[in-house]
Each structure stands twice: as C-alpha cells, then as structure tokens.
Amino acid sequence: MQENIIIAAKQTPAQVSLSWQQQLSQAIRDPNALCKRLGLNSQWLPGASAGHALFDICVPEAYLARIEPNNPADPLLLQVLPVSDETLTPKGYVLDPLEEAEHRPAKGLIHKYAGRVLLIASPNCAINCRYCFRRHFPYSDNAPSRAQWQEALDYIRNDASIHEAILSGGDPLAASDRQLAWLVAQLESIPHLKRLRIHTRLPVVIPDRVDDALLSWLAATRLQKVVVLHINHANEIDQPVVDACARLKHAGVTLLNQSVLLKGVNDNVPTLATLSERLFEAGVLPYYLHVFDPVQGAAHFDVPDEDAQALVKQLLDHLPGFLMPRLVREIPGKASKTPL
Ligand SMILES: *Cc1c(COP(=O)(O)O)cnc(C)c1O
Ligand code: SF4
Numbered sequence: 001m002q003e004n005i006i007i008a009a010k011q012t013p014a015q016v017s018l019s020w021q022q023q024l025s026q027a028i029r030d031p032n033a034l035c036k037r038l039g040l041n042s043q044w045l046p047g048a049s050a051g052h053a054l055f056d057i058c059v060p061e062a063y064l065a066r067i068e069p070n071n072p073a074d075p076l077l078l079q080v081l082p083v084s085d086e087t088l089t090p091k092g093y094v095l096d097p098l099e100e101a102e103h104r105p106a107k108g109l110i111h112k113y114a115g116r117v118l119l120i121a122s123p124n125c126a127i128n129c130r131y132c133f134r135r136h137f138p139y140s141d142n143a144p145s146r147a148q149w150q151e152a153l154d155y156i157r158n159d160a161s162i163h164e165a166i167l168s169g170g171d172p173l174a175a176s177d178r179q180l181a182w183l184v185a186q187l188e189s190i191p192h193l194k195r196l197r198i199h200t201r202l203p204v205v206i207p208d209r210v211d212d213a214l215l216s217w218l219a220a221t222r223l224q225k226v227v228v229l230h231i232n233h234a235n236e237i238d239q240p241v242v243d244a245c246a247r248l249k250h251a252g253v254t255l256l257n258q259s260v261l262l263k264g265v266n267d268n269v270p271t272l273a274t275l276s277e278r279l280f281e282a283g284v285l286p287y288y289l290h291v292f293d294p295v296q297g298a299a300h301f302d303v304p305d306e307d308a309q310a311l312v313k314q315l316l317d318h319l320p321g322f323l324m325p326r327l328v329r330e331i332p333g334k335a336s337k338t339p340l
Pocket of ligand 2: 125127128131132134170
C-alpha cells in the first residue's frame with residue numbers, strides 16, 4: 001500500500017492508461033503523501049492527520065492533477081484536505097443531519113419523496129469530500145447483496161406510484177458494472193418505473209469511470225436516464241471531464257449538476273457564475289445549489305442562509321435563468337427539498 005502511494009505520487013499524465021479501478025486503488029489515502037504531493041509545508045500535517053483519523057483521506061490522482069500545488073487556499077484542495085477544525089463539535093452539528101434512518105422501508109432503500117425512491121447502490125466513494133453529510137453514515141449496514149436487494153425491489157414493484165429510481169450511495173458508480181447492470185435490469189422489469197437517475201461524483205473525480213462497460217448498460221436500458229453530477233467549482237471541469245460528459249450525452253443521458261455552497265470554495269458570485277457557464281459548455285445544466293447540511297466535523301464550511309440568499313439574488317444579475325441553480329435546503333420531515 002505504502003509503495004502504491006509513492007508510485008501514485010510520482011506519476012505523470014502517462015497514467016491515463018490505467019483503468020478506473022486501478023486509479024481508485026492508487027488514490028492518496030495518507031496525510032503525509034497528500035501534503036508532500038501538493039507541496040504543502042508541514043504546518044498542515046497535524047490538522048490533516050487529526051481530520052484523517054475521523055474520516056479517511058481519499059483523493060485519486062486525476063483529481064489531484066487539477067489542484068494548484070503549494071496553494072493552501074485552492075478551492076479543490078479545501079474539499080479534500082482534512083483540517084483541525086474537523087475535530088470541533090459545535091452545537092447543532094450532528095451525525096445524521098437528514099435523519100434518513102427513519103425512512104428505510106427496506107435494506108438499501110430510502111423513500112422520503114412522492115414518486116421517487118433512492119437506492120444505496122454502493123457504500124463506497126472515489127473521493128472523500130470533507131463536507132460530506134454521509135461522513136458518519138453506517139455504510140457497512142447499507143450495502144445489500146443481490147438476495148437482499150429483493151426486498152427493496154419488491155417494495156418498488158408493489159407501489160405503482162413510484163416512477164423514478166435514484167441510484168445513490170456513497171457513489172453508485174463505485175459499484176462494478178456487472179452489479180449495476182444487474183440492478184438496472186431488475187429495475188427496468190418493473191413496468192411503472194420510467195426513469196433511472198444516478199447521483200454521482202465519479203465522472204468528475206475519475207473521468208475514465210465513463211468507460212465502455214458503463215456506457216453499454218446505460219445506453220441499453222429502456223428507462224429514461226438522468227445523471228446528476230456533483231461539481232462545486234469550475235476548476236473541477238477539465239478536458240477529461242468534458243469528454244466524459246460528452247460520452248454520457250451520446251448514450252442518451254440528460255446531464256444535471258448539483259453543488260454544495262461551501263465557505264472558501266464557491267461562496268461568491270464570480271465563482272458561481274463561472275461554474276454555471278462552464279457546466280453549460282460541458283453540456284450540463286445546473287440543478288440544485290444545496291446549503292450545507294449541519295454535519296459534525298464540517299461546520300467550517302457553513303455559509304449562513306442570509307448570505308446564501310443574497311448571493312443567489314446577485315447571481316440573477318449575471319446569468320440567464322436556465323443557468324441558475326435552485327438554492328435549497330433539505331429539512332428532515334419535509335415532502336421535498338425546501339427552496340430558500
Ligand atoms: C434529494 C432526494 C431525492 C431527490 O429529490 P429531487 O428533488 O427529486 O431531486 C429523493 N429521495 C431522497 C431521499 C432525497 O434525499
Ligand atoms: S462523493 Fe458525495 S457521497 Fe462521496 S464523499 Fe463526496 S460528497 Fe460524500
């Protein structure tokens with residue numbers, strides 16, 4: 001493992017030929033290696049180690065390549081570098097901010113909103129975002145086997161009001177294509193299901209994830225397909241990401257994006273305007289801008305609601321309406337995301 005980290009740290013763009021699984025297995029998962037790779041001086045190491053002890057570091061090379069070395073304020077670095085503030089426990093920041101545990105009619109299935117259900121298709125992610133509201137999620141309890149999926153599939157089959165299945169996680173595309181093709185085949189055999197939606201950050205983190213194996217089951221399904229990417233900053237959209245989006249579009253996918261409003265990363269008008277513009281250039285429409293969920297360990301990313309609302313109001317002066325993301329908060333117990 002240690003050896004892998006060192007090899008990954010020294011790799012040049014020649015590693016494009018690695019499969020996405022190899023790229024993921026060579027991701028940096030060590031505070032020392034991360035600081036060294038990005039030329040950060042040793043003052044960042046204690047914080048990185050303390051945060052890493054609470055929620056592991058994980059950053060693949062393809063994402064690291066978009067981070068400016070030696071810049072502690074880089075907006076992509078801030079999303080992946082643990083800091084000592086993660087050890088703080090301010091009031092109101094909790095382990096399960098969305099209280100999802102209450103809406104699980106079957107293993108791996110969350111049914112909170114009318115007409116759509118969310119399936120935890122993979123407990124894993126290709127990157128560990130420091131602000132993740134699932135950073136304390138009991139993942140090991142939520143990765144059903146094929147036999148265990150039957151209960152969730154029966155639940156969907158028995159409720160004709162459900163028209164959309166949303167693959168979520170973790171990151172659903174961290175699952176193998178064989179597993180995903182199987183699950184989607186089960187879903188499309190349910191007559192009242194119309195849409196397959198996939199919420200994923202993998203095409204952004206490791207664009208090579210959008211490979212022929214993925215595209216073959218995706219292009220083949222009778223279900224209408226929506227992929228909701230998760231991009232917070234225009235710097236995350238490099239040419240390999242643009243190319244991955246083009247491959248998804250070619251397979252008949254509607255591409256949307258959701259962002260999280262994060263202090264220091266994207267909480268200003270020019271950054272949000274540039275993000276929307278760059279998304280559209282890549283064929284992606286902005287969907288949601290989430291205010292941050294109050295998860296313990298990530299309070300330092302919080303932008304107050306009033307500031308978020310003021311930002312979005314100013315953003316209206318800079319963008320056409322169709323490039324405006326909807327500012328929303330997820331409030332436990334509500335029948336939808338709540339517009340702010
Ligand atoms: C966010 C979410 C959805 C999807 O909501 P949309 O408003 O349709 O994007 C569905 N189920 C759960 C549990 C969710 O958290
Ligand atoms: S990709 Fe999404 S689920 Fe995974 S760590 Fe990042 S925010 Fe969390």
